[in-house]
Amino acid sequence: MARLMHALRMARINSVSLATPGTAVTSLLLVPAFEVVLLVVVALGLSGRIEVDTAYASVVVVCGGTIIAGVVGEITRDRNIGVLSAVINQGLKQPLYFLSKVLVPAVSGIAVATPAILLVFVVSGGDDWNKLLSVLVILLALMVSASFVGVGAALLTLGGNDPYAVGNVLQAVLAVGTGVLLPIGQYPMALRILSEILPFTALVQGIRDGQVLSAVTREALTVGAWSVVAACLAGWVLHRWRSGKVRELLW
Numbered sequence: 001m002a003r004l005m006h007a008l009r010m011a012r013i014n015s016v017s018l019a020t021p022g023t024a025v026t027s028l029l030l031v032p033a034f035e036v037v038l039l040v041v042v043a044l045g046l047s048g049r050i051e052v053d054t055a056y057a058s059v060v061v062v063c064g065g066t067i068i069a070g071v072v073g074e075i076t077r078d079r080n081i082g083v084l085s086a087v088i089n090q091g092l093k094q095p096l097y098f099l100s101k102v103l104v105p106a107v108s109g110i111a112v113a114t115p116a117i118l119l120v121f122v123v124s125g126g127d128d129w130n131k132l133l134s135v136l137v138i139l140l141a142l143m144v145s146a147s148f149v150g151v152g153a154a155l156l157t158l159g160g161n162d163p164y165a166v167g168n169v170l171q172a173v174l175a176v177g178t179g180v181l182l183p184i185g186q187y188p189m190a191l192r193i194l195s196e197i198l199p200f201t202a203l204v205q206g207i208r209d210g211q212v213l214s215a216v217t218r219e220a221l222t223v224g225a226w227s228v229v230a231a232c233l234a235g236w237v238l239h240r241w242r243s244g245k246v247r248e249l250l251w
Contacts, residue, residue: 052124056117056135057180057204063113063139064146064200065171070105071150072167079154079163089242092155092234102147110143134212138203141216145223149199152230158237170199178204199223 078084078101087097117139121132153166175181177194178201184192195201199222206215 053208055120057207059113059116061174061180063109064142067105067109067146068150071102072154074101075154076163098151106143106147137212145219148223148227152226155230155234158234
């Protein structure tokens, strides 16, 4: 327990997003708010009106993208200063380390997204309590999902020169690919298949159809597959590094 508390305390102190008040406001509040507004405006242009499900889904997916970016940023900072290599030299099974990297992005993302969801609830009439409860449950599931995906996105780049590559690609496709703007049932078949393997797609569908348990289960399977792929690739890179075939985790 003492090790856990120490890891969490160090996570707060060393967090990139909390380095300065200005950084915290920009990265945790202004950027997510702008992304939500952008998605809502695009949705308005597509359908001529804003659906409540689209507004909820926008907040949830932007929250997920913010958590992913935050986790990748935390791990990349450690990678650049040599901390990551020292940690994973002991193996990839470092739960306290990775927990310390996801703590601040996850909590910050939820802290920003929850008021936004409550605002959507009030603006939409404040009478559909079942929908609100479903979205809040999905938001909690998203916090866990985005944390795993963020770690996976960081580990997937260990064999390359751009530590932000996977995270940037994910953030670029999540809004459209997960069915925020339009239900994926309206997508062409090829795009629909690709959407099904993206994180958060199941959760967005859960918001639209209200099937929370099914959505969380499918999301867990998707993120589990992402995590297995990331762990296998990172393990291969780590093996090459230990054998001396590469001198750093960048090549």
